Amino acid sequence: MSQRRKFIKQSLMGSAFLIPGLEAVSRPIPSKETFSKPLILSTWNHGLSANEAAIHTLKSGGSILDAVEVGVKDTELDMDNLSVGLQGLPDREGITTLDASIMTGDGSCGSVAFVRQIKHPISLARAVMEKTPHVMLAGEGARQFAIAEGFPLEKEELSPKAAEAYNEWKKTSQYKPIINIENHDTIGMIGMDAEGNLAGSCTTSGLAYKMHGRVGDSPIIGAGLYVDNEVGAATATGLGESIIRICGAFLIVELMRQGRSPREACQEAVRRLISKNKNIKDIQAGFLAMNKEGEVGAFAVHPGFNYAQATLQKNVLIDSKSHF
Ligand code: GLY
Numbered sequence: 001m002s003q004r005r006k007f008i009k010q011s012l013m014g015s016a017f018l019i020p021g022l023e024a025v026s027r028p029i030p031s032k033e034t035f036s037k038p039l040i041l042s043t044w045n046h047g048l049s050a051n052e053a054a055i056h057t058l059k060s061g062g063s064i065l066d067a068v069e070v071g072v073k074d075t076e077l078d079m080d081n082l083s084v085g086l087q088g089l090p091d092r093e094g095i096t097t098l099d100a101s102i103m104t105g106d107g108s109c110g111s112v113a114f115v116r117q118i119k120h121p122i123s124l125a126r127a128v129m130e131k132t133p134h135v136m137l138a139g140e141g142a143r144q145f146a147i148a149e150g151f152p153l154e155k156e157e158l159s160p161k162a163a164e165a166y167n168e169w170k171k172t173s174q175y176k177p178i179i180n181i182e183n184h185d186t187i188g189m190i191g192m193d194a195e196g197n198l199a200g201s202c203t204t205s206g207l208a209y210k211m212h213g214r215v216g217d218s219p220i221i222g223a224g225l226y227v228d229n230e231v232g233a234a235t236a237t238g239l240g241e242s243i244i245r246i247c248g249a250f251l252i253v254e255l256m257r258q259g260r261s262p263r264e265a266c267q268e269a270v271r272r273l274i275s276k277n278k279n280i281k282d283i284q285a286g287f288l289a290m291n292k293e294g295e296v297g298a299f300a301v302h303p304g305f306n307y308a309q310a311t312l313q314k315n316v317l318i319d320s321k322s323h324f
Contacts, residue, residue, distance in 0.1 A: 032261070034294040038064070040191040040310040041288055041296060042071065043237040046081055047308030050074045050187055051315050059312070064193040065104050065126075068201040072100075072122050075187040076203055079159060083185040086119060087159035088205020090166055092173065093212045096158065098205055099219040100125040105198035105229030109135055111219035115142040117153040122203045124151060125219070135221060139213075169209055186218055188225060188235025188288060196292055200227045202235055216240025222250035231257045232292050234265070237305070238285030242277045252289050262289035263297030263321075270299045270323050286320055299323070 040054045041047070054071030062070065076085035083089065090096045100121035101111035110129025112121050113136060127149050128137050137145050147153065158166060186204035202225040204218040217223035217240035224240070226249035227233040234252035236243045243249075248269050255265035266287040274280050286305035288298045298307050298320035305320040 032293065032295055035296060035309070036311050036313070037192050037194045037196065037294060038067075038312065039290060039294055039296070040067065040071065040189065041235075041290055042189040042308045042310075043187055043235065043286065043288055043305075045306060045308065045317055046075045046078060046084070046187055047189070048315055048317055049078070050189060051308045051310035054189065054191060055310050055312065055315070058193065064191050064197050064199040065102070067193075068189045068191050068199045069102060069122055069126055071189050071191075072187050072201045072203045073120050076120055076122065079161070082162060082165065082205075082208070084187050084204055086117075086154055086205075087162055089162050089208035090158060091206075091212050091214065092209045094158065094166055095156070095212065096162070096205055097212075098203070099216055100201070100203035101219045101221055101225050102126050102129060102201045103199065103221060103225055103227040105227050105233070107228070109221045109227075111136045111221060112142040113138040113215040113219040114213060115139065115146070117143065117156055118146050118151055119154050120151075122201050124149075125201075125203075127151075136219065138215070166209075173209075186216075186224070186237045188218070188237055190225075190227065190233035190235050190288065190290055192233075192290060192292070192294065196229070198227045198229050198233045198290075198292070200225045200233045200235055207240065217243035217248065220244060222247045224249060226250045226253045228253050228257075229292070232262065232290050234262075234287060234289040236285065236287050238301070239283045242273050242283050242285050245276045246272045248273065248285070248287060252287055256289065256291050261297055262291050262295050263299065265289055266297050266299035267321075267323075270301055274301065274323060286322075288320075 050071040053074040054067040057067040057070040098121040103109040188202040190200040234249040252265040286300035300322040
């Protein structure tokens with residue numbers, strides 16, 4: 001076979017490198033690793049317990065929407081978690097405000113932002129999706145809607161751990177938004193049922209000691225969460241401002257639509273985020289995605305990001321690759 005014909009054949013078989021003066025060498029196309037359905041992914045180690053709750057919901061006959069709601073409700077109640085739910089760290093005025101969003105693969109979505117006194121903002125986001133003509137309710141309006149829907153209002157007081165941390169922070173009141181492995185934030189969950197229907201959820205108390213009124217990426221459809229049954233789903237964690245700037249989750253789904261794998265799409269989103277944000281050494285952000293074939297991918301700016309991945313058989317924590 002001539003060198004040229006050999007090269008063309010190798011190019012068709014897989015990726016090929018033609019090094020001047022040397023024969024073309026080929027490497028096999030990496031085989032796609034796909035996971036069985038149903039499949040649930042969640043950000044960070046708190047995702048392990050959330051995934052358990054989501055898988056249990058599916059096994060009990062719940063829908064994928066039920067699963068991603070119930071899954072993150074587990075984290076919203078976790079008193080050891082200082083980045084999700086009413087026990088999360090407060091803003092700089094000492095008030096805990098919550099953001100959440102939920103979405104299904106047919107384009108239905110709902111979210112709440114800057115909401116107070118609600119134990120399960122993810123359920124309120126679902127109520128916005130299912131019971132209003134709107135996508136997003138914020139602040140006092142979201143709270144009024146919650147009251148009308150029968151959500152109990154919780155007492156506005158910091159959890160003992162949050163109070164201790166806040167009192168310590170007040171000694172210097174240094175406003176330096178850093179999210180890293182010690183101060184990781186947000187649970188984002190994406191899932192696919194046995195039939196290939198997708199849904200996702202995202203809930204957080206947001207950046208610790210943020211300005212009062214600050215809203216992050218988590219309740220913004222397309223930033224913290226995006227789901228499309230035609231393609232796949234993505235969610236984000238980390239400094240919300242950096243993620244909003246690149247419409248992170250939507251970007252990843254659109255890159256997957258164009259043929260990138262979940263991992264390649266997450267890596268490209270990180271590259272884009274780095275190019276659009278200054279002081280990148282102080283910014284952590286991570287992305288997590290799946291496509292409708294059941295491929296999974298993640299990528300972060302800095303080391304330390306991990307995610308939990310559950311099928312009916314097992315639920316494991318996986319370290320994400322990172323840019324730095
Ligand atoms: N990623 C959550 C936030 O920035 O609020």
